[in-house]
Amino acid sequence: MERKDIRRIAVFTSGGDAPGMNAALRAVVRTAAWNKLHVYGIERGYEGMIDGHFQRLERRDVANIIQRGGTMLRTARSKRFMTPEGRRAAYEHLKAYDIDACIAIGGNGTFTGAKVFSEEFKIPFIGIPGTIDNDLYGTDYTIGFDTAVNTAIDAVDKIRDTADSHNRLFFVEVMGRNSGYIALYTAIGSGASSVLIPESETDLEDLKSVLRKNKARGKLFSVVIVAEGHPMGGATGIAEKIQHELASMEPKVTVIGHLQRGGAPTASDRLLASRLGFAAVELLLQGAENIAVGIVNGEVTSMPFEDAITKQKIPSDEMIRMASILAI
Numbered sequence: 001m002e003r004k005d006i007r008r009i010a011v012f013t014s015g016g017d018a019p020g021m022n023a024a025l026r027a028v029v030r031t032a033a034w035n036k037l038h039v040y041g042i043e044r045g046y047e048g049m050i051d052g053h054f055q056r057l058e059r060r061d062v063a064n065i066i067q068r069g070g071t072m073l074r075t076a077r078s079k080r081f082m083t084p085e086g087r088r089a090a091y092e093h094l095k096a097y098d099i100d101a102c103i104a105i106g107g108n109g110t111f112t113g114a115k116v117f118s119e120e121f122k123i124p125f126i127g128i129p130g131t132i133d134n135d136l137y138g139t140d141y142t143i144g145f146d147t148a149v150n151t152a153i154d155a156v157d158k159i160r161d162t163a164d165s166h167n168r169l170f171f172v173e174v175m176g177r178n179s180g181y182i183a184l185y186t187a188i189g190s191g192a193s194s195v196l197i198p199e200s201e202t203d204l205e206d207l208k209s210v211l212r213k214n215k216a217r218g219k220l221f222s223v224v225i226v227a228e229g230h231p232m233g234g235a236t237g238i239a240e241k242i243q244h245e246l247a248s249m250e251p252k253v254t255v256i257g258h259l260q261r262g263g264a265p266t267a268s269d270r271l272l273a274s275r276l277g278f279a280a281v282e283l284l285l286q287g288a289e290n291i292a293v294g295i296v297n298g299e300v301t302s303m304p305f306e307d308a309i310t311k312q313k314i315p316s317d318e319m320i321r322m323a324s325i326l327a328i
């Protein structure tokens with residue numbers, strides 16, 4: 001498709017839902033409406049694109065959603081979009097609705113699909129980073145991360161009460177896929193005894209000795225935060241390996257799970273989502289295509305999908321070092 005004036009755009013959410021996706025959707029629809037664009041919302045991400053589930057979205061259709069978790073357009077992980085036949089069917093629907101460009105709200109898989117598709121069919125895409133994992137390069141934070149960390153910290157605060165009452169050791173597993181961001185920020189924010197993430201090496205001897213020393217120094221309980229993607233098998237795997245040696249601390253495992261994906265987005269996530277949704281439409285109208293928007297050092301920025309997908313974002317050494325120093 002030749003690049004032409006943008007008059008009709010489609011927007012969708014894809015991959016794991018994240019609190020703040022609705023706020024991003026609202027910002028996209030309202031910025032587009034202000035610029036006199038027609039907006040179509042696609043249900044269930046690439047699945048809905050393949051099946052032709054499009055709905056016209058006007059400014060009032062996104063009223064009263066900024067405070068809601070989940071995504072009003074619903075979402076999916078689409079295997080069919082990974083096939084040429086699936087993408088061809090999706091393209092036919094975009095053509096039928098005369099869509100000039102798409103805005104995709106999601107994570108790595110969403111951006112990968114957008115890149116492949118836009119190269120095949122020459123339809124401009126802009127990506128908005130929406131995932132609780134904060135694992136996308138090109139933005140300091142992804143939409144949903146702050147809410148997920150707040151939820152995890154709230155859960156750990158509660159676990160501390162029972163851990164303290166019984167003098168127990170808890171291994172708490174948080175989400176993040178292969179990334180340790182949620183674990184690290186949760187550990188710092190909840191004052192955990194230790195944090196185990198895929199990005200830094202874990203020495204179980206060290207961990208045991210820290211926990212024993214803590215006990216000897218009079219610490220009555222310990223909470224260890226473990227990233228689900230930890231190569232030793234998450235919290236359950238770690239606990240299995242060392243629990244018999246720490247039996248006197250009555251080790252327990254808690255997996256917080258999908259609780260971290262729900263709930264009202266925090267103020268930070270609403271603001272981030274609003275800024276990114278607004279920026280995505282403005283950049284599209286300025287001629288940008290096949291980029292992901294982000295915020296780095298407080299400023300809106302963008303980068304090609306290729307970089308956002310392939311470059312790895314890892315937590316800073318300083319934060320990792322700080323987490324262990326503050327836990328003494």
Ligand code: F6P
Nearest residue numbers: 016107131132133175176177261
């Ligand atoms: O990417 C978000 C995320 O919640 C990850 O942290 C987690 O590994 C994964 O999605 C779980 O996916 P699903 O909800 O499909 O089980």
